[in-house]
Amino acid sequence: MEPQATWSAEPERVDPEDYAAGSPFVRQMTWAPCAACEIQVHAMVAQILFRGLCCPRCEDMLLPASDEPEEWLQRILREEDEMAEQL
Numbered sequence: 001m002e003p004q005a006t007w008s009a010e011p012e013r014v015d016p017e018d019y020a021a022g023s024p025f026v027r028q029m030t031w032a033p034c035a036a037c038e039i040q041v042h043a044m045v046a047q048i049l050f051r052g053l054c055c056p057r058c059e060d061m062l063l064p065a066s067d068e069p070e071e072w073l074q075r076i077l078r079e080e081d082e083m084a085e086q087l
């Protein structure tokens with residue numbers, strides 16, 4: 001059986017002023033398996049930089065938070081903007 005997939009937290013909504021309805025946008029995502037719960041936990045990279053990726057069921061830390069979250073956040077936001085422009 002395929003493991004179930006779930007969000008670690010609700011993904012953020014985009015600001016309608018940033019993207020018109022129907023236009024594509026870019027968000028970097030990642031995921032990690034929780035062996036104890038047999039689920040795959042998915043998250044936006046920008047959300048896990050500061051607090052890591054935690055399993056929403058057992059609250060185990062699946063991926064650690066970044067050592068330099070501010071720096072990474074700036075880089076990820078810049079990359080998302082650049083990629084959105086290419087769509």
Ligand SMILES: [Zn+2]
Nearest residue numbers: 034037055058
């Ligand atoms: Zn778990």
